[in-house]
Amino acid sequence: MGRHREFDVEKALDAILCVFWSKGYEGASYTDLTEAAGVERPALYSAFGNKEALFAHALDRYYERYLNYIPDALQKPTSREVAAHMLYNAIDLNTRYPKHTGCFNITGLLAGSNDAEPVRQMLIDVRARGEALFRERLERAKAEGDLPETAKPDALAAYLMAVLHGMAVQAKAGFSRETLEAVAEQALATWPAKSS
Amino acid sequence: MGRHREFDVEKALDAILCVFWSKGYEGASYTDLTEAAGVERPALYSAFGNKEALFAHALDRYYERYLNYIPDALQKPTSREVAAHMLYNAIDLNTRYPKHTGCFNITGLLAGSNDAEPVRQMLIDVRARGEALFRERLERAKAEGDLPETAKPDALAAYLMAVLHGMAVQAKAGFSRETLEAVAEQALATWPAKSS
DNA sequence: TCGTTACTATAATGATCGGTATGAAATTTG
DNA sequence: CAAATTTCATACCGATCATTATAGTAACGA
Secondary structure: OOOOOOOOHHHHHHHHHHHHHHHHHHHOOHHHHHHHHOOOHHHHHHHHOOHHHHHHHHHHHHHHHOOOHHHHHHOOOOHHHHHHHHHHHHHHHHHHOOOOOOOHHHHHHOOOOHHHHHHHHHHHHHHHHHHHHHHHHHHHHHHOOOOOOOOOHHHHHHHHHHHHHHHHHHHHOOOOHHHHHHHHHHHHOOOOOOOO | OOOOOOOOHHHHHHHHHHHHHHHHHHHOOHHHHHHHHOOOHHHHHHHHOOHHHHHHHHHHHHHHHOOOHHHHHHOOOOHHHHHHHHHHHHHHHHHHOOOOOOOHHHHHHOOOOHHHHHHHHHHHHHHHHHHHHHHHHHHHHHHOOOOOOOOOHHHHHHHHHHHHHHHHHHHHOOOOHHHHHHHHHHHHOOOOOOOO
16 A cells, blocks of 8 residues: 555666766766656655665666677677677767766776775676676687687687777767777777687 | 975875876865875965866876876887887786776776866866877878888777777776786787788 | 555755865064 | 064865655555
8 A cells, every 4th residue: 555656767767877877976966866867865765775776776777778788799609790799889889878978887987985985896896797708708619619729718808898998988088989980890800710 | 485385295296196096086085185195185275276276287297207108109110019018008007006006097087077077078188189199100100111001090099099998997997917918918919010 | 535654855964075264383584 | 583474284164965854745445
């Protein structure tokens, strides 16, 4: 019994996600968040918990809603196609919305006060999980003969993630989609050839 | 006439630089800054101006004191050596100090409230100047025949900067020097060969 | 229609933010 | 020495931070 919630929790979280995406964790104030969500403060607390929990909800949603191309990419037949799909989907994501360029995760990962350390660690952990998935995919590729025996999956995964993170920074610095595509093209030029 | 300054302005700025390096602009409070500098608030204001000016001083000093390898790197005879020196010096810088890993510039560039927008723009501009220097060096290399006629200096410069920025992110995520060296090695594997 | 429930919105909490007024201490000038 | 001037440490400023207590109200079961 009792009154039902008036606002759409999903829509509110979507709006909040965009604010964190643009400003990071501490850069986003509750004034920003409530304005974007169209919902007052206590409603956010009752629906999501405190700011850290709210950010965690937004992070989950980011992976589920915007980084959903990663599972698809990992299923591509060759490691080169996997890498290419990761790169070009990331470029699209990093430049599609002028109000929040770059990557939600990377934006929040770098700077912050001591209070924000748990949040930074959360982002570091999630990032590492993504890289691990990619590394495992490359290990499979090596086992399948899609990558040469000399290939080092861990180094290759770290390398591609570096390019992805670098493009997230550059998107924040205002890079166009076209420039980032040239970066991706150059990155793929290094990809090891099949051993066959 | 009047009383002499008791604290060492240069040492104070060095200490402050490290705080901004670790926490970014807004993540560093005056409490953090005065503790690190061993100097009270009004002294910082009289010596450097407000927080934004203080950050600008720290940024200048960062380039002059820690990024001084860039002019040297640009003078290397071949573009490949230029790129290699930029990469390996950046790795050293990004991992040498456990208290402030990564890059001062990139750390402050991504996140921030609306109030911090001028600071972010400052960092974006400085970053762009660095990339422009590198691009001009690559154009010279192309003119000299050190790069093939098909090489695109702007894309190549953006690519290498992406790797550098990505490594700055990864250093913040705790990557070891060895892992970043593997990333650099992979990045250099893509470098265009001489046309001769 | 009534009592209960849980929402909404307002406003206030203590803490901390960047920035500064204040007066004592220190040094040069006369 | 005394006057003038600058730096120092302390304490305070209004604004804003995340968070929550309070009060009002809409929606439910009975």
